[in-house]
Amino acid sequence: MTYIALEKLLDKSCDSVYKLVILASKRALEIAEGQPKLVEAGASVKPSTVALQEVAEEKVKCKKIKPKD
Template sequence: MTQVAIEELLKRCGSVYKLVILAAKRAKEIAEGAPPLVETEQRKVTSIALEEILHGRVLYQAEEPAGPGKRSRARPGDGDRRAGGKAKEEKKKRAAT
């Protein structure tokens, strides 16, 4: 596989964005030592990942969103950021009581 038609890969993933995410994550796994799931002469981890996707060895699965009570990170408007750095002081006071 020297060049893969994007149409064939899109049939597997359904979206360019999903394809990019899937290929990048799988390429990272291969780079970190995971064995390839297909027999290939390719050397580049991205090419190996795309070939695996083409052969249906790697599938896209959406990650679970953070559940109730779990926050990924603070955002403006969440009440954690207040002018003058008072939020940190208030957190310390709450933790001490």
């Protein structure tokens, strides 16, 4: 089982746990549907773990959208 510190993920990607969950779940779904992995991971590693590793290695980031005035 891979352990990735929550603090490490929040510092590198999103400013909110909720945004991090959405980002990781959307990326895990993409991986499960066949999108290529952006980090080295074996075939037996779950898509959710791969998605979190990608966030930790800054391969995937939250997109900050400015609100319209």
